[in-house]
Amino acid sequence: MDGSGAEGELTAQETALYDRQIRVWGVDAQKRLSKSHVLVCGMNGTTIEFCKNIVLAGVGSLSLMDDHMVTEDDLNANFLIPPDESIYGGRSRAEVCCESLKDFNPMVRVSVENGDPSLIDGEFLDKFDIIVISGASLKIKLFINENCRKRSKRIAFYTIDCKDSCGEIFVDLQKHSYVQKKPGGETEQQELTYPSLQEAISVPWKNLPRKTAKLYFAMRVLENYELSEGRSPGKTTLSDIPAVLARRKDMCDKMSLNESQIPTALMEQLLAAGKKEHPPVCAILGGILGQEVIKSISCKGDPIKNFFYFDAADGKGVIEDIPPPPPPSAN
């Protein structure tokens, strides 16, 4: 966004189509939305939910990056791919999803970006205001997050992943100022500073409150294991459980956390999930992320800082504010 927020009126067509949501977030937010550009890397159950939501909301453009050919596995939680090999056969996930999404709102440009997320360079990123990554390795997430942070324009960075009945969203808005609505109705300007992904996964666990979501720790163990074993996400299975539990012990020992904070059953559940996504959980995560992106574009409403967890087992949708590690002591 170039800050040219409020110029130009909405057309009569836009006003009619967006009537109900303008009543929620206002005309100004709607105009900002229509000027924003979103890149999604990795098409799966959570990201298609997200894409649906922001295409309906009326973002300016949406670019999809996912060169993987569609296979039957992709149909599970995906309502954008018709289960007909003559339609999806030999085509990339991004292409097939793009075709379906275009229909949702003729006022939004939806397109495919070919290429590999691990090669995304700085200048390419400047085309976007929002980057969403899903199903990528930690290495790729960190790489893109660092690149976003090097650009002179602010690029909001999100990751979203669903593991069967559990899900995680990470948010890095760098520096974000926004209008906060107080309970009494008056508004106040607020500013938040976010840690990078690297920082947010490096904080010593003993520094975190005891009530921190168990999923935060469990996801870090899994991620750490996948990274060191060179596994792509979702490829770790229940047969890896002994090695994963050993990793849990190492990490807990190193960071003085009681292992019971990361229940074995939870680790097993995440491994058993593999790449499986539970559609209702995708809808919930994609809905939350959609709202977050709208908040960040419109600079209105308290954004999540900086992790969100959902677990269908207890039904809670929890925000965790994970700080950066403390600066090294000066001795």
Add this chain to the structure above:
Amino acid sequence: MASAASSEEAVKAAKVLMVGAGGIGCELLKTLALSGFSDIHIIDLDTIEVSNLNRQFLFRQSHVGQSKAKVARDAVLKFRPNINITPYHANVKDSQFNVDFFKQFSVVLNGLDNLDARRHVNRLCLAAEVPLVESGTTGFLGQVTVHVKGKTECYECQPKPVPKSYPVCTITSTPSKFVHCIVWAKDLLFAKLFGDKNQDNDLNVHSKDDSSSKTDVFERNVDEGLEQYAQRVYDHVFGYNIETALSNEETWKNRRKPNPIYIRDALPEDAVQQNGRSWDHKNEEQEPSAMVFLGLRNPQEIWSLADNSRVFLEALKLFFEKREKEIGNLIFDKDDQLAVEFVAAAANIRASSFGIPVHSLFEAKGVAGNIVHAVATTNAIIAGLIVIEAIKVLKGDYQNYRMTYCLEHPARKMLLMPVEPFEPNKSCYVCSETPLVLEVNTKTSKLREVIEKVIKNKLGMNLPLVMVGATLVFEDGDGLEPDEAANYALNLEKVLAELPAPVVNGTKLTVEDFQQELKCSINIKHRDEFDEEKEPDGMVLVGWSGPVDQQVTSNGDKRSVPSSSSADDGDGTAEDISAKPGMKRKLNEILEAKENFDALKKSDVGSSSAQVVDDDDDDLVMFDEDPKQGKKKRLQ
């Protein structure tokens, strides 16, 4: 999770009924289909409108005007071609959807937009003993609740406020809020000018020497020019009527006096001259619009008094020029552009007169149409939560049933907050058999009023039958003999004390709706006087919305017992348990969340100002539990 069947098997075997294919419905049907549900029936009365397309993602521009249920089915079959979806383009209150119909389903999922239909479905689910998952959203807020007979409270265990109505004199003489001006413009002025001429209408302020108005001032005279007529109506309602009202000094003792507005004041230069106007014929096929004609492009803009006056005159004229055939039959519709323009302009002129802040067309439309704020994301989240609850219901996993709030601001770090469901309210007139008390003046109130205001409006009965002792005094519905029907029609117009079986202090009425299989008793208590402001119905139903203390206390006690079988993944440390819903901590969470809702309600002109009829098409608001009531109940 003792009770057993795997989720997949339970889902595959389930036959589910969805009521509503709107904002929540589209999301729900998609998520059900993806989750493996393969026998889904869906009822929706509505057809698709343009303003649905921003969130009801199964619909496209080309579907506008078609049945929601049918189009939703076709859209979902594209990505799940091998499942069965049975659509009904019909009203859930139709007699075909009786208790036997409901009995065939494993669970009923509501994505409705109005209280009336929700209550109706609740009753059928209770009668058919089918579990109900209920939902609602408004803006970023939403909630999902589970209602299983005998296990949890029913949808009506906590009283629901019925749409607000305003005392007649506030609307006709002493408006103090913009919504009062809207109600006046819509229900009185618009109805008078363009609606059914035979309807009662309180538009004219009655003055003592009213004998002059033998002829209806709102009728256009035979040889009267349109411009002249429009200006005459303007001067009458904004000028003359206000002057008349001012002459009643008692009214204005403690109130700010309104200013009469005449057209010559509002439009000094061009009031008289406007003859040579002609239509741009290029626009001929477009919907007539006073705004477009006057070059006012922006519906978000606040118009001056002069602009509002021009829109008023122009809209009135356009109705006569372009839509004369409809005059006499028009009912205000928020999707009728010209009607919205007329009502917005009239409300603003009246607001100016009474020193009330004026609003843009966009805002006025929201108030006039009771438009619910709606976004796709909340609906998607709520639909996901409905499916999660539905799966628990199918597995009989009742210890893990939750009602879940979707919040705008986190409460105790939570954006999605699960709470243990409440037990049935033993004094609920719907799911238990507690008699109600009706305070009414039996010497002046007619049976018709009791049926309309109480039995239909408050108790939500559709086709009621009324008995006094063993005597049937009224029955609704088809299949009546002509002489019976005539007899009941006569009874309707009788005051209670003069019915064939007189209704007086101490009489017990039995009212029943066969379709809903609901029967309740009403004990009559005679009272002479009612406060016109506070009790505009002229009768008060007690035990219906009143607090329900004793039983609730015991419920509350039970609820505070921690549930040890909550779905946690294992090692229950003390920390785990106390963080679970169901513990004392829950109380604060609920209170915080409720405050969020309160705050929203206050800031929200549209939905808190609900009027006599809820004519919106949307995914409505369910935060209709009285928050104070909620607090009180849970605090005990």
